[in-house]
Amino acid sequence: MSDPPLYPEVVVGALLVDAEGRVFVARFSKVPGHYAVPGGHIDYGETAAQALIRELREETGLMPTRFRLFLVHDRIRPPYHKDGRRHLVYLDFLVEGWEGTLRLDGDELSDGLWLPPEEALALPLTVTTRRLVAHYAQVGRDGAAGYLPDDAPGR
16 A cells, blocks of 8 residues: 555535525435535645535536635544545535535435534534534634634544
C-alpha cells in the first residue's frame, strides 16, 4: 500500500435547507448506518462552487441556484476515510435555492429525509455532517460562516 498524500484533500458538502428550515440528510453508503449531506472531493482545476454544483447534480439531480460558504472544518486522520491516514479540509455550503427534482443516486446516498435540525441531530450522522447540522442549529440560516479545528467536539 502506498503512503497517503502529504497534503490536504479538499471536500465540499451541501446542507440543503428548505423554506421551513428543515435540513436534508440521506443514508451514506461509505459509512454504513449513518446519514450524511451530499458532497465530495474537489477535482483538480475545479473551483469549490463548481465541485458543489457537480456533486449535487450527481448525487441528487438538483442544480443549486443560491448557496454560500457556511462552515470550514478539518479532519486529520479520520478513522472512517480510506486508510485513516488522510487530512481532509471540508468546505460546507448552505444551499437555500435549487432547480430540478430530487432524485438520489442510490449509490452514495439513499433514503433521504427532510427534518428540523434538532431531529436530524438525533440520527446517526457522520462526524462532518453532525458538525454542519449543529452549526446550522446554533446560528440559523442567517448566521455567520464558521471554522472548527479537528479537535472540535464530535471528532
